[in-house]
Amino acid sequence: xxxxxxxxxxxxxxxxxxxxxxxxxxxxxxxxxxxxxxxxxxxxxxxxxxxxxxxxxxxxxxxxxxxxxxxxxxxxxxxxxxxxxxxxxxxxxxxxxxxxxxxxxxxxxxxxxxxxxxxxxxxxxxxxxxxxxxxxxxxxxxxxxxxxxxxxxxxxxxxxxxxxxxxxxx
Amino acid sequence: xxxxxxxxxxxxxxxxxxxxxxxxxxxxxxxxxxxxxxxxxxxxxxxxxxxxxxxxxxxxxxxxxxxxxxxxxxxxxxxxxxxxxxxxxxxxxxxxxxxxxxxxxxxxxxxxxxxxxxxxxxxxxxxxxxxxxxxxxxxxxxxxxxxxxxxxxxxxxxxxxxxxxxxxxxxxxxxxxxxxxxxxxxxxxxxxxxxxxxxxxxxxxxxxxxxxxxxxxxxxxxxxxxxxxxxxxxxxxxxxxxxxxxxxxxxxxxxxxxxxxxxxxxxxxxxxxxxxxxxxxxxxxxxxxxxxxxxxxxxxxxxxxxxxxxxxxxxxxxxxxxxxxxxxxxxxxxxxxxxxxxxxxxxxxxxxxxxxxxxxxxxxxxxxxxxxxxxxxxxxxxxxxxxxxxxxxxxxxxxxxxxxxxxxxxxx
Numbered sequence: 349x350x351x352x353x354x355x356x357x358x359x360x361x362x363x364x365x366x367x368x369x370x371x372x373x374x375x376x377x378x379x380x381x382x383x384x385x386x387x388x389x390x391x392x393x394x395x396x397x398x399x400x401x402x403x404x405x406x407x408x409x410x411x412x413x414x415x416x417x418x419x420x421x422x423x424x425x426x427x428x429x430x431x432x433x434x435x436x437x438x439x440x441x442x443x444x445x446x447x448x449x450x451x452x453x454x455x456x457x458x459x460x461x462x463x464x465x466x467x468x469x470x471x472x473x474x475x476x477x478x479x480x481x482x483x484x485x486x487x488x489x490x491x492x493x494x495x496x497x498x499x500x501x502x503x504x505x506x507x508x509x510x511x512x513x514x515x516x517x518x
Numbered sequence: 519x520x521x522x523x524x525x526x527x528x529x530x531x532x533x534x535x536x537x538x539x540x541x542x543x544x545x546x547x548x549x550x551x552x553x554x555x556x557x558x559x560x561x562x563x564x565x566x567x568x569x570x571x572x573x574x575x576x577x578x579x580x581x582x583x584x585x586x587x588x589x590x591x592x593x594x595x596x597x598x599x600x601x602x603x604x605x606x607x608x609x610x611x612x613x614x615x616x617x618x619x620x621x622x623x624x625x626x627x628x629x630x631x632x633x634x635x636x637x638x639x640x641x642x643x644x645x646x647x648x649x650x651x652x653x654x655x656x657x658x659x660x661x662x663x664x665x666x667x668x669x670x671x672x673x674x675x676x677x678x679x680x681x682x683x684x685x686x687x688x689x690x691x692x693x694x695x696x697x698x699x700x701x702x703x704x705x706x707x708x709x710x711x712x713x714x715x716x717x718x719x720x721x722x723x724x725x726x727x728x729x730x731x732x733x734x735x736x737x738x739x740x741x742x743x744x745x746x747x748x749x750x751x752x753x754x755x756x757x758x759x760x761x762x763x764x765x766x767x768x769x770x771x772x773x774x775x776x777x778x779x780x781x782x783x784x785x786x787x788x789x790x791x792x793x794x795x796x797x798x799x800x801x802x803x804x805x806x807x808x809x810x811x812x813x814x815x816x817x818x819x820x821x822x823x824x825x826x827x828x829x830x831x832x833x834x835x836x837x838x839x840x841x842x843x844x845x846x847x848x849x850x851x852x853x854x855x856x857x858x859x860x861x862x863x864x865x866x867x868x869x870x871x872x873x874x875x876x877x878x879x880x881x882x883x884x885x886x887x888x889x890x891x892x893x894x895x896x897x898x899x900x901x902x903x904x905x906x907x908x909x910x911x912x913x914x915x916x917x918x919x920x921x922x923x924x925x926x927x928x929x930x
Contacts, residue, residue, distance in 0.1 A: 361699075361700040361703070364696060364699070364700055365696070365700065368692065368693075368696050371692075375689065379667055379681070380667055413748055415746050417904075420675075422675040422676040422677075423675070423676050423677060424676070425562075425563075425676045427562070427563075427676070429745060430744065430745055430746035431745065431746050432746040432747075432748050447748060451652070451772075452648070452649040452650075452652030452653055452765070453648050453649060453651070453652040454645065454648070454649060454752060455746075455747070455748040455750075456748070457748055457749070466750075466751040466752070467649060467751075467752055468762075468765050468766045469766055469821075481766065481769070482765060482766060482767070482768055482769050482770075482772070484770060484772065505673060507655055507662060508652040508655060508656075509652055509653070509655045509656035509661075509772050509776075510655070510656070511770075516672040516673050
């Protein structure tokens with residue numbers, strides 16, 4: 349130790365440490381539990397069905413990136429967020445796969461016969477299964493349905509880095 | 519403890535110099551940070567614009583931002599060297615707690631980098647932080663909870679930036695100041711006694727050097743964060759490249775990168791003062807560490823050799839305008855702006871030809887911006903909801919710069 353215990357207890361440094369400790373408690377409590385988002389309950393968060401426009405816009409052929417906007421109510425603030433998803437048509441049904449890499453959450457890009465992540469070089473095949481690189485699981489499939497000719501997507505983000513899909517909701 | 523009696527070797531001098539630099543850098547970082555905080559707005563909607571304003575205003579604001587940016591690298595290097603030279607000399611055995619506190623200081627600096635990196639809310643800020651939070655998620659047991667606390671919820675949202683800001687400008691600085699005043703009080707006393715009248719001039723010289731560097735090299739700012747941009751390729755700061763490359767090799771057990779590696783590193787350093795080791799062994803260990811870090815960083819740079827340089831905000835606007843024109847406009851107005859795109863058969867009217875002088879006689883840039891924003895019957899769609907005002911202005915500028923016929927040069 350720098351100084352023995354008795355001098356330490358009497359020093360102004362000890363007082364300063366006590367003050368620091370006292371102020372750390374309320375701050376730490378708020379950091380851990382305060383002002384958390386309400387997730388789905390607030391509306392507009394993960395898990396809503398989002399309208400992606402006419403289903404006929406998705407033609408036959410390989411996966412194609414689709415950008416869309418969704419309105420979210422984040423605590424006090426209504427915001428419009430841009431998101432990306434990959435879509436493809438398999439006969440009558442339309443499939444959707446999340447663009448978030450399952451490793452650390454970068455957006456994967458289309459490469460020949462599959463997807464590639466530009467961050468840590470994870471590669472996925474055409475079905476989203478990891479072929480090489482550090483990704484721990486397949487790209488996450490998202491639910492779609494067609495209602496009156498309109499394509500609807502149930503948009504959910506999943507936690508990266510885990511071997512099982514776990515949605516990001518509180 | 520007869521440290522003063524032993525002759526001071528080169529490594530001890532380096533140790534002192536690194537500590538002095540770290541001390542001065544920390545002071546300048548606080549000063550420049552305080553200045554920046556007077557203009558910065560920690561909200562998702564305003565953060566980028568407020569930083570861009572500081573950048574475009576120039577003057578003292580841009581100078582302080584450049585200083586803050588370069589010093590963030592500088593202070594990490596200085597504290598890292600302080601720890602390494604502490605290992606190489608006997609300092610870590612002679613003053614065990616001071617050495618351990620220097621390791622804590624290094625962790626604190628990494629905390630500053632982690633939280634400060636997000637604040638400008640440009641592309642690398644958003645994506646770098648997303649990746650790091652993704653890595654935090656993989657810490658066993660507490661990872662998901664920790665990432666949620668940092669974000670203020672399960673997804674990146676309105677509370678995230680205020681939390682990072684509060685940590686960066688209040689919580690961490692308080693801890694740092696306490697650490698220096700309480701933990702390093704003796705070290706400061708010793709430094710003042712040992713170097714005598716050289717101490718203050720040395721501080722002054724370092725400060726002048728920092729101001730000069732900040733005045734010469736501007737701080738970068740990339741385009742505004744776009745959470746749906748699948749074309750952006752995120753890369754970390756240079757001093758994290760080795761860890762980034764390491765992440766590429768960890769298949770399946772991600773806690774190796776997020777928990778095991780840091781635990782081994784910090785644990786070794788904390789226990790080192792208790793273990794009697796030969797200097798040769800420690801030198802070998804440090805060399806191995808440097809080979810590991812620089813090797814991985816070199817490999818990362820080598821694998822990215824074909825990666826195009828990241829455009830700064832101003833270039834990014836121009837590049838994006840060209841891309842937006844190709845994607846949004848060219849199907850009707852044509853790649854050459856003549857109104858001869860492939861889709862004109864589907865239209866009711868005739869798309870404008872930008873290469874005709876009469877088009878430019880009829881209206882101003884403001885008219886064009888209004889039409890792009892609000893649309894025009896029968897065919898022109900409104901882009902106001904999909905593109906920002908600034909993006910539309912950039913497209914209009916792109917059209918004028920590329921398609922407007924140049925007046926014949928006036929002969930003299």
